[in-house]
Amino acid sequence: MKSNRRLLKIAMTLLTIGAAGQLVMHSSMAQKNHMPMMGGMMMGGMMEKRMPQGINPDQLPAAGSEGAKLLDRYCTQCHGLPGPGLHTASEWPTVVARMNRRMQMMSRKHMMMHIEAPGNNELEILIDYLKKNAQRTIELNKLGGADTPAGRAFKKTCSQCHALPDPAQHRPNEWPAVIQRMQKNMSSMGKPLPDQTTMDQILGFLQRHSAK
Template structure:
């Protein structure tokens, strides 16, 4: 009886071992298939994965021609490297103080992904410095609230409540009065894409009024 029980236990352990080895072999084959040249994820796959992971947190990209100084080396590096994993970001997404840490995080991700995928490249050190300098030069300029006594007016409150949903309050002096309606229209589309509450027409008009009053 004892011998039979030992035999059953031995056979059971053997079966478990075979199943475990089969699962491990399948995992290795699957990994090899993913990392092999023909099955490796490309940039299009990476962008889709990023959209799935980030959802509405990523704003829509901008046209390269709309970048500040689009023919500069910094702009070209931005297009070359930053569109590998997601849509093209505008320099105005962050302030000059914020961009270095954002860029450092992105380059670490590119280097990590470059070791896993054949189609992701990280900038060289000199390119990275040029890219950061470009983004800081054209970064979002935050408003100095102490200089604007009309932030408590209806137009000022509309501006504050609307624009602070996505970024720091922008300095109205960054654009001319003629430019601000187009900028606000673009930002409204970003808000829609990102699932933010959209302001009504009266609120948008108040925001534009405030910005135009203090435009350059």
């Protein structure tokens, strides 16, 4: 009788140890599988107050190109997908170099937030794509009406986030959607938003100087 009880206790102990082992193993696997996602979420949270909202991949210029695909693949690991118009052609190499240093650091095996980093050839393709589709800027005094209320509002509002964009890089019917996207970006970045009357003035100014 005592022998049977002893065997029963041993069996229960083994079952308990086995169940605990399974729990630890599943927990470890789940943690490993979710680590890249957690890293991206944490980085996204850190950057969300400095970065504008991302755009959809199909909104990228030459959306099916290798450069656009690389931008979507690597940049969205940490934050929303940036449009190439976020920076000028001269600014992008420095920005990409800074982002690449972070990705290279976080791609190391001992890092908790494992992020995929691009190779040298991919970096060249990415930078070339960004420069080719970068923000085109213009000096305000080269535009007629620069000293009007609309011109001054354009300068004050748009220069909060980037260099003044050349209105001719879009057609008149394209500017409303661009303005709407910029308003969302300003809101997400905590920038002061002009009233609707001022936004209408800016839109009219851009459309008057846009591509025909």
